[in-house]
Amino acid sequence: MSYVFYGWWDWRFLLLIFASSLIDFILGSAISKSREKNLRRVYLSLSILFNLGCLGLFKYYNFFIESFVEMTAAFGLQANVTSLSLILPVGISFYTFQTLSYTIDVYRKQIDAVKDPVVFFAFVSFLPQLVAGPIERARNLIPQFQGQKIFDYDKAVNGMRLILWGLFKKVVIADGAALAVERIFSNYESMSVAYLALGAILFAVQIYGDFSGYSDIAIGVAALLGFNLMVNFKTPYFSRDISEFWRRWHISLSTWFRDYLYIPIGGNRGTMLKVVRNTFVIFLVSGFWHGANWTYIFWGGLNALYFLPLLLANRNRKHLDTVAENRYLPSMKEILQMTFTFVLVCFAWIFFRAESLSHAFGYIQGFWANPLWESKLVISVHYFYMLGVFLLIEWLIREKGFSATVADSSVFLRRCTYTMLFLCIVFFGVFNGSEFIYFQF
Amino acid sequence: MRKFVFNLLKTLAYLGLSYVMFVCALVFTGDGYLQNIVDARGGVGHSLVRFSEAENVSDVDVCFIGSSHAYRGFDTRFFDKEGLSAVNLGSPIQTPFNTYFVLNEYLEKVNPKVVVIETYWNMLVNDGTESAIDLISNIGFTSNMLEMAWEKKRDIRFLNSAFLGWLKYSFFDVAQKDIPHDIYISGGFVMSDTIANLPGFERKILSSKWDVHPVQMEYLGKILDLCQSKNIRVMLVSAPVTRELYHSVQKDYEAKYYNPIHDLAVRYGIPFWDYNYSEDVKLDALTHFFDTNHLTQAGVELFNQHFISRFKREVYEVDLMAETVEEEVNIL
Numbered sequence: 005m006s007y008v009f010y011g012w013w014d015w016r017f018l019l020l021i022f023a024s025s026l027i028d029f030i031l032g033s034a035i036s037k038s039r040e041k042n043l044r045r046v047y048l049s050l051s052i053l054f055n056l057g058c059l060g061l062f063k064y065y066n067f068f069i070e071s072f073v074e075m076t077a078a079f080g081l082q083a084n085v086t087s088l089s090l091i092l093p094v095g096i097s098f099y100t101f102q103t104l105s106y107t108i109d110v111y112r113k114q115i116d117a118v119k120d121p122v123v124f125f126a127f128v129s130f131l132p133q134l135v136a137g138p139i140e141r142a143r144n145l146i147p148q149f150q151g152q153k154i155f156d157y158d159k160a161v162n163g164m165r166l167i168l169w170g171l172f173k174k175v176v177i178a179d180g181a182a183l184a185v186e187r188i189f190s191n192y193e194s195m196s197v198a199y200l201a202l203g204a205i206l207f208a209v210q211i212y213g214d215f216s217g218y219s220d221i222a223i224g225v226a227a228l229l230g231f232n233l234m235v236n237f238k239t240p241y242f243s244r245d246i247s248e249f250w251r252r253w254h255i256s257l258s259t260w261f262r263d264y265l266y267i268p269i270g271g272n273r274g275t276m277l278k279v280v281r282n283t284f285v286i287f288l289v290s291g292f293w294h295g296a297n298w299t300y301i302f303w304g305g306l307n308a309l310y311f312l313p314l315l316l317a318n319r320n321r322k323h324l325d326t327v328a329e330n331r332y333l334p335s336m337k338e339i340l341q342m343t344f345t346f347v348l349v350c351f352a353w354i355f356f357r358a359e360s361l362s363h364a365f366g367y368i369q370g371f372w373a374n375p376l377w378e379s380k381l382v383i384s385v386h387y388f389y390m391l392g393v394f395l396l397i398e399w400l401i402r403e404k405g406f407s408a409t410v411a412d413s414s415v416f417l418r419r420c421t422y423t424m425l426f427l428c429i430v431f432f433g434v435f436n437g438s439e440f441i442y443f444q445f
Numbered sequence: 446m447r448k449f450v451f452n453l454l455k456t457l458a459y460l461g462l463s464y465v466m467f468v469c470a471l472v473f474t475g476d477g478y479l480q481n482i483v484d485a486r487g488g489v490g491h492s493l494v495r496f497s498e499a500e501n502v503s504d505v506d507v508c509f510i511g512s513s514h515a516y517r518g519f520d521t522r523f524f525d526k527e528g529l530s531a532v533n534l535g536s537p538i539q540t541p542f543n544t545y546f547v548l549n550e551y552l553e554k555v556n557p558k559v560v561v562i563e564t565y566w567n568m569l570v571n572d573g574t575e576s577a578i579d580l581i582s583n584i585g586f587t588s589n590m591l592e593m594a595w596e597k598k599r600d601i602r603f604l605n606s607a608f609l610g611w612l613k614y615s616f617f618d619v620a621q622k623d624i625p626h627d628i629y630i631s632g633g634f635v636m637s638d639t640i641a642n643l644p645g646f647e648r649k650i651l652s653s654k655w656d657v658h659p660v661q662m663e664y665l666g667k668i669l670d671l672c673q674s675k676n677i678r679v680m681l682v683s684a685p686v687t688r689e690l691y692h693s694v695q696k697d698y699e700a701k702y703y704n705p706i707h708d709l710a711v712r713y714g715i716p717f718w719d720y721n722y723s724e725d726v727k728l729d730a731l732t733h734f735f736d737t738n739h740l741t742q743a744g745v746e747l748f749n750q751h752f753i754s755r756f757k758r759e760v761y762e763v764d765l766m767a768e769t770v771e772e773e774v775n776i777l
Contacts, residue, residue, distance in 0.1 A: 423463045
């Protein structure tokens with residue numbers, strides 16, 4: 005079923021996902037059977053080389069070629085290199101990391117190699133999260149394919165709730181902001197400071213609504229099929245510092261990098277210099293994972309810089325709880341902390357959204373070069389009502405998540421929530437067929 | 446599982462009911478404008494009056510059709526003065542997709558000698574939903590409009606608006622609203638009493654990515670086939686906009702708009718006059734436009750003078766002469 009779904013987009017890339025699954029299935033078995041450490045290491049290296057090689061070829065080849073040509077041009081030389089113009093197979097960054105986690109876990113003896121190829125192929129290509137995550141760990145997902153599936157009413161209802169919430173976030177919040185973001189970023193030279201700030205804020209809303217909306221739909225669909233996927237977002241814009249933000253944003257990727265990159269290269273062990281180096285490595289690689297563009301690398305580097313003061317002051321694990329826990333409203337200090345963190349995040353998003361570094365710097369330059377205020381029609385006032393609804397719900401669900409919060413509320417409140425979200429989707433949703441942003445990664 | 450399906454159906458029924466109640470509330474409050482629902486009967490564009498009038502028009506020399514550029518750009522009175530009877534069937538944001546159904550509805554009734562289709566590039570980018578809402582709200586649920594509706598069945602904006610319209614007509618008799626600064630002229634033209642563009646307005650044009658919607662090119666071809674199958678002469682015109690607006694899209698204009706339309710016109714052997722590409726009429730952004738793309742009456746006069754003399758010379762009289770020559774040959 006997952007292969008039919010994936011092949012619908014472009015059947016040729018079925019070969020790639022099939023090859024990737026097959027090679028890791030074989031290498032996983034080989035690692036498991038082999039008792040010689042060096043041989044196990046060779047098999048693991050082959051798996052890593054193959055997967056990162058595919059990712060490098062399809063996602064980064066042209067980037068390196070173009071960067072090389074630009075660099076030689078800067079020195080007055082003309083390099084004659086042809087780029088391949090390869091199409092990026094949708095979801096390659098996600099399933100490559102998922103299948104890599106399998107071989108690494110088998111190598112570390114954290115899980116046994118899968119004996120049933122159908123289970124393994126289903127794990128790599130699992131329909132709900134194939135194209136944009138969450139990036140599941142083999143130790144969480146594979147056992148769920150092996151056990152017998154029994155319909156679970158509560159799980160299915162929770163799944164439906166998440167699908168509704170995810171749809172609202174995608175078609176009302178993210179797609180509603182998309183057009184305004186496009187207008188502001190395309191015309192940044194003529195935008196006043198207020199609109200440049202609005203553009204950055206709306207992009208923060210757009211990318212969160214889009215990606216977390218997709219994740220919720222994926223988790224909801226998986227729940228309907230009887231599977232549990234990991235939570236990928238925990239109301240990240242209510243974070244009190246950047247470290248908390250990264251514990252709440254794209255959790256499946258952050259923890260993947262933590263488990264398979266940060267800890268292996270030393271993590272927070274060793275001298276402070278090494279810890280700082282490791283932190284920069286993980287953020288820069290994370291930026292590069294998002295795309296073959298210097299803007300993503302800069303975005304990663306900027307986040308590492310944000311992280312640095314917390315690391316040096318040893319305050320990066322200060323906010324492990326949820327803001328205003330067991331309270332309705334945050335304190336003034338918490339409001340200031342959240343606002344400051346949000347501003348930092350929005351500033352970094354400018355680089356993420358910009359088409360090039362010069363575009364990003366031009367946009368930022370506009371904050372002091374452009375007039376403070378000049379009215380322009382970029383977004384309907386209705387959108388801000390929707391944004392209000394969204395923020396209110398996000399605040400209310402920050403501790404337990406959407407599904408559990410709704411489940412705990414009264415029948416009347418539950419029905420009101422469903423009705424309100426449904427009517428918002430029908431009367432304010434944008435249905436122009438826009439893709440999910442994270443499909444491109 | 447059974448409990449889940451039962452509760453799911455119950456929830457869907459409940460949500461369906463809440464949807465109906467919400468639309469009913471909009472009918473009675475009269476606030477029929479949200480992002481995905483529009484109450485367009487008797488609204489801007491004067492489509493209600495125009496299409497009611499069109500029911501009683503027949504055998505005209507020229508029929509103009511297209512978006513607001515058509516009904517705000519071609520003043521039928523100037524054509525009458527030159528001895529050409531004319532009717533304007535333009536409507537707000539009317540794209541070729543919509544034009545096809547409007548022509549199916551009115552072409553035989555109006556029976557024009559020449560159909561002038563205004564093809565503003567922005568209309569080729571649009572998917573035709575907003576116009577479909579305007580047309581079905583003002584023309585009503587005729588077979589052609591229902592056929593158009595069928596094509597739009599998957600568009601939530603259209604479905605919501607059509608449902609609101611249907612409910613509203615069942616309860617109220619809606620008349621044409623007064624639109625500030627607009628004067629409807631019998632024959633389909635809408636004159637603006639605004640005499641100038643806002644200074645500086647033309648500099649605030651936001652550029653954005655645009656591509657011609659494939660459906661629109663397909664329907665443009667269908668329109669030309671329809672007219673030619675009924676032996677009605679047809680031509681394409683792009684009415685003038687401010688140079689500033691034109692410059693904001695000029696980078697892609699030739700490749701995405703001008704060349705495909707020009708090629709289509711050549712294929713069908715019909716004229717295509719683009720007043721933006723060639724700039725045959727010199728118009729001033731401040732005095733001849735009241736916004737980025739709509740002409741003031743002074744602008745309309747200049748544009749129409751040029752259009753009429755060229756139209757008579759290169760299209761209308763050439764056509765009549767051809768008929769005369771043909772008749773003479775037949776007599777001989």
